[in-house]
Amino acid sequence: MLDMKYLRNNFAEVKGKLTHRGEDLSELDHFEELDSKRRELIVQTEELKAKRNEATKQISALKREKKDAEPAIKEMREVGDQISVLDRELNEIEEHLQQIMLSIPNIPHESVPVGEDEDDNIEIRNWGEKPAFNFEEQAHWDIASKLDILDFERAAKVTGSRFVFYKGLGARLERALINFMMELHADQHGYVEMLPPTIVNRASMTGTGQLPKFEEDAFKLEGWDYFMVPTAEVPVTNYHRDEILAGENLPIKYVAFSSSFRSEAGSAGRDTRGLIRQHQFNKVELVHFVKPEDSYETLEILTGHAERVLQLLNLPYRVMSMCTGDLGFTAAKKYDIEVWMPSQDKYREISSCSNFEAFQARRAGIRFRREANGKPEYVHTLNGSGLALGRTVAAILENYQQADGSVIVPEALRPYMCGKEVIK
RNA sequence: GGAGAAGUACCCAAGCCCGGUUGAAGGGGAUGCACUCGAAAUGCAUUAGGGCGGGUAACCGUCGCGUGGGUUCAAAUCCCACCUUCUCCGCCA
Structure with missing residues (x-):
């Protein structure tokens, strides 16, 4: 959510910056009118309420002195009616305004390249050497099925498409990666470890921005206003929802492992094979709560922590x-x-x-105080996958595959795999 | 799932039956001042934060006793729904 006062005072500028996002901004056009109507109504109702509060004191004084309060009561009856009419109108407007505020996307930072789609993303750096194979390389699902370490067919029977069983050394590999990543971030990068709930309520999904706009992307529990988490970002960021944190405790850094659930609405036909696009996948997530002035430096650090995983696994990558x-x-x-x-x-x-920045913090009410008696300010939140587990398994299988169909275990993982050097 | 109890400011807690003088007694804690060489003890004082709105500002108004509705001239206090916590029973990994 954007800062309403900022939006009010810089409407044209904000609108200009949002146009590059290619999102639907039609709702935004109602903002100015509703906003000024709202403030008008607030002034009116509050004036009436002040009048009523004053009169109530007088009525109670009259009653105490056993004098006739009937005329004053009669008058206030009317004031009360006016108040409830105006309040009702005000509520409707505030609801609409809230709905608009929740549907406006964040303002891109000035360093973000302007562009339309993924073709306009910019490569910042790349790392590692792509492996050169002197044989025909195979897709990870083929490697895995020959090694009997992933089973998509039976998962389709048991659940449906886009689910998978990890099996034998496949399951072991995934578990090794979880431990490897969690320990790296907790012990070497200084994160506090978390295992969050994988089902959250509507307020949490709204707090991090999945709702109200993207409800069709989430799995919702029938009969409950609960959702399967699409990422641990949701529970972990909302962990501090509606809190005022002590400035001296910032930054706060959490690393969380959880399964993630996505309906992949609109992705039918894309990446239908393999581990790339599943309805359920595991992920290690990094979440930061920082002071506003630190957030861009933190983004670089956070990205570096995720990159570190790939470097230790010796998997080639690029940063876009x-x-x-x-x-x-x-x-x-x-x-x-x-x-x-x-x-x-x-x-x-x-x-x-x-x-x-403060986009999620404003939605979720996450603030901090610089000093014990200071005014609360919104924190900046950041997060990053560190990393998505399924895709890491896929990348290991493909990059470490051998001519005989076996797969070398990356050295960094061997301590987590009972020293095993190869999956065959 | 069944039965019961409770949610009041940083913490504890009175008020709720019998609505108005409680924008919230009292205590603890915290902060300041006094006493002291200093500390402890003691005494005095302050301590609703926050949201929203108006105003150049000082400041003013409004909301606020779990949340949301309702009744009323007026609600912490009455009514309804919901949420959370606790206790006992049942079930269960």
Whole structure:
């Protein structure tokens, strides 16, 4: 959510900056009218309420002195009616205004490249050497099915398409990656470890920006106003919802492991095979709460923490700066880290690191005080995958595949795999 | 799932039956001042934060006793719904 006062005072400028995002801004046009109507009504009702409060004191004094209060009561009856009419109107307007505010995307940071879609994203850097194979490289689903470590067919029977069983050393590999990543971030990067709920309520989904606009992307529990989390970002960011944090405790950094659930509405036919696009996948997520002046430096650090995972696994990747048209709804700036997938001859997203500035903090009411008696200010929130587990498994299988169909275990993972050096 | 109890300011807690003088007694804590060489103890004082609106500003208004509605001239106090916590029973990993 944007700062309403800022939007009021800089309407044309904000609107200009939002046009590059390629989102529907038709709602925005009602803002100015509703906003001024709202303030008008507030002045009116508050005047009447002040009058009523004054009269109430007098009525109670009259009653105490056993004098006739009937005329005053009669008059206030009318005032009361006026108040309730105006209040009702005010409520409607505030609801509409709130709905508009919740549907306006974040303002892109000035350093974000202007562009329409993913073709306009800019490569910031790349790392590692793409493997050279002297045999025909295979897709990870083929490698995995020959090794019997992933089972998509039975998952389709048990649940449906876009689900998977990890099996044997496949399951072991995924679990090794979870432990490897969690320990790296907790022990070496200084994050506090979390295992959050994987079901959250509507307020949480609204707080981080998944709702109200993207409800069809989420799995909702029938009969409940609960949702399966699409990312641990939701529970972990909302962990501090409606709180005022002590400035001296910032920055706060959490690393959370959770399963993530996405309906992938509108993605039918894309990445139908393999681990790239599942309804359920595991992810290690990094979440920061920082002072506003620190958030852009933090975005670089956070991205570096995610990159560190790929470096230790020796997987080639590049870092892309998302252009205005590919930023997503909530981010002011976003880097995607893309890992090399040999069978596709392409880089594929494996982490997404975003600075939301105060966009989520305003929705979720997350503030801090610089000093004990200072005014509360909104924190800036950031998060990034560190990393998506399924895609990491896919990248390992493809980049570490051997001519005989076996897969070398990256050295950094061997301590988590009982020293095993190869999956065959 | 069944039965019961409770949610009041930073914390504890009175008020709620019998609506108005409680914008919230009292205590603790915190802060300031006094006493003291200093501390403790003691005494005095302050301590609703926050949202929203108006105003160049000082400041003013409004909302606020779990949340949302309702009744009333007026609600912490009455009515309804919901949420959360606790206790007991049942079930259960």
